[in-house]
Amino acid sequence: MAGTERLKVNLVQGENRVQTVVKGQIEVPEAKPDVEKILSKTADAKVRNVSVVPNKVIVEGTLSIQVTYVAFKPDQSVHSFDDDLNFTTYVDVPGAEPGDDYFVQFTVEDVSLTTSRRNPRKFDVAAVLSTFAKITQVDEMEILTETPAGNVALETADLTVEHLIGDKETKQIIVSDVFEVPEEKPEVEKILKVKAEAVITDKRLVANKVIVDGEVRLQILYVAFEPRQSVHDLHHTIRFSAFVEVPDAQPGMNVHVLAEVEAADVEPVIDPALRADVIIKLTVFVSETRTLHDVPTLLKNEEGYTKRKLKVDREIGAGDTQVVLRESIAVPESKPDIMKVLDAIVDHAEITDTKILKGKVIIRGYVNVEIVYVSTEPDQAVHALHQQLNFRTFVIVEDAKPDMDVDVTVEPEFVSADQVGVDVHTEVVLSVSATVTEMIQQDVYVPEEVVPTVTPTETPCPPIDYVVRAGDTLGKIAAAHRVTVPMILELNPQITNPDVIEVGQVIKIPCPAMG
Structure with a gap:
């Protein structure tokens, strides 16, 4: 018999990418001042829930928007606020079935804010997202690994x-x-x-x-x-x-x-x-x-074997690199000068673009840093300012090719901010990782299951109840039902004397198939 190997693999049932438009409205929190001018805005989308139905993936998500702005008040101080918009979208994936495993990812391509005509503290949001969904299913199969004898x-x-x-x-x-x-x-x-x-x-x-x-x-x-x-x-x-x-x-x-x-x-x-x-x-x-x-x-001869399409993701390789970002900025005019920096936090990191070249992945993105400091004002009030640092780097993945897929993660490893004269100097160390995969489709053969021939066996019928009549003996009852007296006695242990039975007594009679 030709050699086989049993494999348990995550088969790709289908995948698709669609554009999703998210619209809604966000509002400046009550404790924040009115907006005079928006300085920057960032958006990030997260998956809240996924439902797989036949041939479709329904995705519930949350779009988080952070806005940094100049306040509409005499000191023109800089403030920020964030708000969330919940939304639902779907991706058509032929072959998807309830219970399948899934992978869903959002990429924010564009976001715009427009001041509401009715309320200047509210903003109409229009965001364009790329929604990717992949459906997989675990399958176990016996793969033909050798050419059968006598075949080609x-x-x-x-x-x-x-x-x-x-x-x-x-x-x-x-x-x-x-x-x-x-x-x-x-x-x-x-x-x-x-x-x-x-x-x-x-x-x-x-x-x-x-x-x-x-x-x-x-x-x-x-x-x-x-x-x-x-x-x-x-x-x-x-x-x-x-x-x-x-x-x-x-x-x-x-x-x-x-x-x-x-x-x-x-x-x-x-x-x-x-x-x-x-x-x-x-x-x-x-x-x-x-x-x-x-x-x-x-x-050449496929008799006895079934051809199957093996559609799986294969990891081509992975790599990582460190990125060091250093940048000095002046404190915005609307903010008081710095007396002492208290803390620096990376509150958001975003990959904006990836491109696979031969053996290399080019990555662009940015990080937002929040710097908390004591001001030089008489009351030494605590303030915060936000800084965006852009980066561009690459990760070596030797066997990567342009038509493959890549998953990139960025993690802040270190962040610090120091006062340098009237400026603030920020330093961030990022760990950037890239994993390149390729979906392969290959025909394989699995042996056809041989269903063994099973000889049906007679199933004995259940015993029946018989009510003894006048003149009955066990011999007469056995002959009438085509069974023997010992067979009746075996089912009725309460009969201690085969010559003594009473009218109206209920006894069990085996069916002839048991004989």
Whole structure:
């Protein structure tokens, strides 16, 4: 018999990309001054929920917009606010079925703000998003790896796939922390909004287990406990470690981890502390790369085999690089001078463009840094200013080609800001990673299942109840039903004397098929 190998693979059922237009309205928070001029705006879209229906993927998302502006008041101070718009879109993916696995990604291509005619504190939003959806399904199959004896392979090919180990494993964890409000921020009276993002920072395999390290990044919008009840926001990061059991997983295999925030709650506890509880769902896939050589893809005689189209994603390679950004800017005229920098935070990082060349991925993007400082004003009030640093870099991936797909992640590793004269000097270190994949389609053969011939066996009929009549004996009853007296006695242990039965007594009679 020709050689075969059993593979468990994530088959691509289909994929598609569509443009989505999101329209809505955002409003300046009540505690913020009116807008005179918008200086900058950034937008980011996140997936909230995905539903797979036949041939279609329905996606619920949130568009988050941050606006930096000059206030309409005498000192023309610079302020910022952010707001969210929820939306629903869909992507047609032929072959999609409920229960399939999915991958959905948004890319914000353009966003515009127009002052509302009825209310100058409101802005009409029009954003153009690129929505990508891919549907996959785990399938296990026996692949023909050798040409059957007496047959001829007209075509063969090498096949490299990711063989899945075990099943997709999921686990819910809760990440909690009690932390103090930073000294430069007023105390919290009321939480308005909480944004939470889970980021995987490290993953490693031990026997039958995946160890996951990550961070929960919180952004908290709140009303301050002060006479003006102004609106503030603060950032906090919670680190976590967890494990997910995956039977048969071993060090050296490939592991993919997805982290999804299912719920996030922050509330004031002992002043000035806050307590955060975040529920995260971890989804883990473990695989090993297998390469099969000279796999028959076209047989001269296909009898006994079924041809199947193997459509899978194959990782071509991955690479990473560090980017160091340094930039000095003058404090905006509308802001007071800096006496002391208190903190610097990367509050947003965005990839704006990727391009694959031969053996290389070109990446463009930007990071937004929030700088919190004590001003030189008499009351030494705390202020904040925002700075956008653009970057362009590349990552080496040796076998990358222009027609392949790439997934890029950017993570801030270090950020600092210092006062240099009347300017502020910012330095940011980014870790940029790129993973290049290619969807391959290849014909393979699987042996047809041989259904064994099963000889039907007679199923005995159940016993029947018989009511003894006058003049009956066990011998007469047995003869009338074509069975024997011992067979009746076997079913009726209550009959201790075969010569004594009573009128009206109920006895069980076996059917002839049992004889």
